[in-house]
Amino acid sequence: MDEIAVLVLNYTFEPLHFTNAKRAITLLLSGKAQSVEPSPRVIRSPSVSFQLPSVIRLAVYIRKPFLDRVAFNKKNILRRDGYTCQYCARRGERLTVDHIVPRSRGGETTWTNVVAACLRCNLRKGNRTLHEGAMTLIREPVHPQFLFSVHLLRHPHANSFLDSWRKYLVAVPSTL
Numbered sequence: 001m002d003e004i005a006v007l008v009l010n011y012t013f014e015p016l017h018f019t020n021a022k023r024a025i026t027l028l029l030s031g032k033a034q035s036v037e038p039s040p041r042v043i044r045s046p047s048v049s050f051q052l053p054s055v056i057r058l059a060v061y062i063r064k065p066f067l068d069r070v071a072f073n074k075k076n077i078l079r080r081d082g083y084t085c086q087y088c089a090r091r092g093e094r095l096t097v098d099h100i101v102p103r104s105r106g107g108e109t110t111w112t113n114v115v116a117a118c119l120r121c122n123l124r125k126g127n128r129t130l131h132e133g134a135m136t137l138i139r140e141p142v143h144p145q146f147l148f149s150v151h152l153l154r155h156p157h158a159n160s161f162l163d164s165w166r167k168y169l170v171a172v173p174s175t176l
Contacts, residue, residue: 013057
């Protein structure tokens with residue numbers, strides 16, 4: 001029962017996080033939450049039975065800071081760039097990161113100065129600027145925004161409950 005994920009909404013119906021089925025039932029029985037969307041599973045005890053929820057809503061508003069920062073690391077740079085070299089559009093896992101303005105020339109290690117690059121393009125560009133290396137970017141790098149909905153979809157049980165979660169998550173395409 002614990003491996004079943006339940007989407008927890010704030011009092012204002014904003015998605016907060018996942019919890020397990022045991023914690024969701026505890027919140028429901030203590031009156032701290034209410035069931036919003038039932039799942040097809042039924043929980044039974046000797047004296048009572050009810051449908052396990054797939055979405056619950058907290059009875060009180062929880063203040064939570066908005067996460068607008070994505071950790072700056074190689075994995076997230078590759079993810080932002082779609083695992084594609086930003087110089088030649090080659091896709092693959094043997095990618096590295098490249099500073100558009102080289103660090104030796106005063107370039108900073110920031111979201112807007114670092115892109116995914118294949119080994120060949122990274123070596124070809126070397127310690128030169130884009131103009132000096134006669135190279136162009138496929139698209140300008142940007143600072144990515146954290147989307148809670150996308151984060152939720154990475155949960156292992158997202159596929160089994162996606163239909164009941166979809167209306168509470170922002171920008172979730174129906175083809176997932």
